[in-house]
Amino acid sequence: MPLESAHGARVVAERRALGCCTLAARVPPRRAPLGAPIAQRRRVNHASHPHFHRRPRRAHVRHAQEDARPESSLAKLGAAFTLSELVSATRGEATHIAACGAMNEPFPESEDVSGTICTDTRTLEEGQWFLALRGERFDGHEYVGDAVAKGACGIIVDEEGLEAAADALRADGREALAVVVRDTLGALQGLARAARGRFGGPVVGITGSCGKTTTARMVTAALGGAGPGRVHCTRGNLNNHIGVPLTLLAAPRDARYLVVEMGMNHTGELRELSDICHPTVRVVTKIAAVHVEGCGGDVAGVARAKRELFEQGSPSDAYVTDATGPWADFLLAAVPPGSTTTLFAAPPAGVDADSAAPTSRALSSSVAVSRDGTIRTDVALQYQHWSGTVSLPGLGAHLAPAAACAIAVAVGALGIAPDDAARNITQHFAPEAMRMQLCALRGGRCVLLDDAYNSNPTSATAALETLRSLPDAALRSGRLSRRVAVLGPMVELGPLERAAHEAVVDYALGIEPTWLEGFGSGAAPGAGARDAAAPVAVDVVVLVGRQYVDVFRGVQGEVCGGVWAEAFEGGTPAARVTPAGVVVVWCEDVGAAEGGLVRLLEGGGLDGAAVLVKLTRGYSAFSPRSCT
Missing domain, CATH: 3.90.190.20 (Mur ligase, C-terminal domain)
Incomplete structure (x- = not known):
């Protein structure tokens, strides 16, 4: 692959003249135990290695300067990281794995490598970093060879998986730039923190025992809908310790708002997720008997776990929660004094919160069936002196509180004009699969x-x-x-x-x-x-x-x-x-x-x-x- 810099081109020319692999290092023969620094592992004299005279294979790297795709296409891929940025965010160590399996210091031209993050080789695009996650039923390190074969610009592996990755690459006769970390999940979360730090717009974090996804889609609609230059929202069920980082990393560079769904199944999880995505608008939809098992065995434990989202906030953040039910005041007690607080409520419940905060209310809802059988639900809404109606596809008791919450977020927390927010909801909201x-x-x-x-x-x-x-x-x-x-x-x-x-x-x-x-x-x-x-x-x-x-x-x-x-x-x-x-x-x-x-x-x-x-x-x- 041609390099833009004159220095890089000269280095490549020199190595090709010597018959070396394009990115192979010239180092003395040496071998060190696994616990030694990466730069000391598997070093060999390439001139005496049987692979020395093999025709150089294409280096699977992509340089930010030479990518032929338009910027609009790159923006859709999310946050890109250079090698030094990736090492800094993950606290890892960079190395180069040669086709012979040797591990050496990366070369200066490696600093030009830049790519977005992918954790699944099935969706990996050429020029992305492949991060090998481990789980109970999978190990991404087993797919390092596939990732490099598909054109990954580099791999992110843990210390345990480094040797296996080198063996896989040697078997295929391929080479790769690698960043070695203690824990790839921690590396993913570190990269997500870095991506969040780059984003300067509002971030809406939504949790709750039920209604999270519908509310997230409704808020996304109220803010103008998902799409280039508008809103980036959680996709599917990516709302846990892996999904939230992936959501942040996938945010387009031109997004105006981020809407992040935040799930939990045990106490302490929302504290960790909040530390990763730092919402500027914090939303709790409803407290109910969900994930009781991991929260002390009762609904009070669930309420305490959900309250973590508010406890992690600052006075500059905005807070939105359900004004109905017995947990409203418990949640509001965690809001820092002086913060912007907005409530929402839906019929037939009344407002239980002991708060003077402005409240977005769903006054009523009605179902209409068109001649072609299409069903829509009309929800009448009120916020302070404004009243209006949104027309939503589908039906369900969950739509009214979600619409009221969306108005509370868009109007009360983010200052969108209520007529604009209502019109956006009607135009852009679409229900998720398998939800009524x-x-x-x-x-x-x-x-x-x-x-x-x-x-x-x-x-x-x-x-x-x-x-x-x-x-x-x-x-x-x-x-x-x-x-x-x-x-x-x-x-x-x-x-x-x-x-x-x-x-x-x-x-x-x-x-x-x-x-x-x-x-x-x-x-x-x-x-x-x-x-x-x-x-x-x-x-x-x-x-x-x-x-x-x-x-x-x-x-x-x-x-x-x-x-x-x-x-x-x-x-x-x-x-x-x-x-x-x-x-x-x-x-x-x-x-x-x-x-x-x-x-x-x-x-x-x-x-x-x-x-x-x-x-x-x-x-x-x-x-x-x-x-x-």
């Missing part, structure tokens, strides 16, 4: 509500309420005659697991609810004084997984046969009917549930029905779309 997505089956004779991304007690009851309120017009051929709820297991609930599953089933069956806002031990003061929303009655409930075994056994009702007992496999008896006429089915696993739905659908057993599929992502390979 509607799918018409059998020519519109059945409606599928795909909410299979995740499930917890709060989101499950909200989904059931949405199912109950689904208008008949959603079914393109006649009126809805039945509502079917497929409820999968809810995980990481610790000691609350059984009670939480019982409460959700009671809600579905129309039994007096046992679910409370501050459910379980550690509930906030006064939490037991307010029950959940009105119970929801459906016609059929399909319970999936071992978590529902005891719940199913406790259902009051007669064993029933017919199509429901025949369609679903798993459990004896497989189906019961309650005194209120609700059919309850238990399936051993998601495969049985999927098979039963397909059989019923193909036989016309679901004609006239709306089917809610509420599962937890990653629990199995179930895909509601397979029922189409």
Whole structure:
């Protein structure tokens, strides 16, 4: 690869004249133990090595000065790092691995190397640094050879993986520039901190027990939508200790705003994520019984873990949180005095926070079905003296609080004109996959509500309420005659697991609810004084997984046969009917549930029905779309 600098060109010419590999070092033969400095490892005399006379292979490096792609294309790739910047951010040590496996000091022209960061060889583009992460079920060091073969400008490996990387390159006869670090995850996070330090615009960090992704998409829309020169938002589920750094590193250089979703499953995680991305606007959507297992076993532990996002902030940051529920004041107590604070609230709940902060309110929401079957939800909003309406694709009880939160962030925290923010939401918001997505089956004779991304007690009851309120017009051929709820297991609930599953089933069956806002031990003061929303009655409930075994056994009702007992496999008896006429089915696993739905659908057993599929992502390979 030609080098722009005269010095680099001269060095390459000299080495080619000697017959050396393009970037091979001329050093005396030497070998040192693994614990020795990198520069002392595997040094050999290349003139006496059998690979000395091999035709030089192409050096897999890219220089910032010579990249032929336009700057707009480079900007899409995110933050680029030179070798010295990468070494500084990761506290690593640079070396060059020759085709013969020798490790030597990198050459001066290596400083011209610049590239963005990639951790997956399947998506790696020529000229990127490949960072080899380790996980419980994978090791990126096994793919170093693939990365170099695809044109990586260099590799980032840990000390343990360095020798294996050198062996892989020697086997392929390839060479690479390498940065060796103690821990590649720590290196990734260090690079993310460096990328964050370069960004001068607002960074919105969003956490909460539920509603994070929808709220992040709504905030992104309110700020003008994702795209070049606008907003960079978390993609997919990249919201943990790996995903947040990847989000920061992928931010285009011309982005005006960053919207970062921040998840957690244990105490202390949000403190670490906050230290990496330093949000200037800090948002907590809702506190609920999610990831209880890693937070001390109760909802109070979850609230303490979520509060870390506020505790890590400074007076110059803005703070946004839900004004409803028993945890509002607990969260607000962590806000530094003098900070900008904005609240949001959605019906039917009232404002519980003891605060005079301005509040963005969702006053009401209504569902409209167009002639072509498209469903939209109109949400009426109010912020101080402004009022307006946003029209959102899809439906669901989660849309109103997300819209109210988006107005609180865009208008209250960032100073966007409310009319502009509302118009942006209507124009740019699109729901994520598997979050209350509607799918018409059998020519519109059945409606599928795909909410299979995740499930917890709060989101499950909200989904059931949405199912109950689904208008008949959603079914393109006649009126809805039945509502079917497929409820999968809810995980990481610790000691609350059984009670939480019982409460959700009671809600579905129309039994007096046992679910409370501050459910379980550690509930906030006064939490037991307010029950959940009105119970929801459906016609059929399909319970999936071992978590529902005891719940199913406790259902009051007669064993029933017919199509429901025949369609679903798993459990004896497989189906019961309650005194209120609700059919309850238990399936051993998601495969049985999927098979039963397909059989019923193909036989016309679901004609006239709306089917809610509420599962937890990653629990199995179930895909509601397979029922189409």
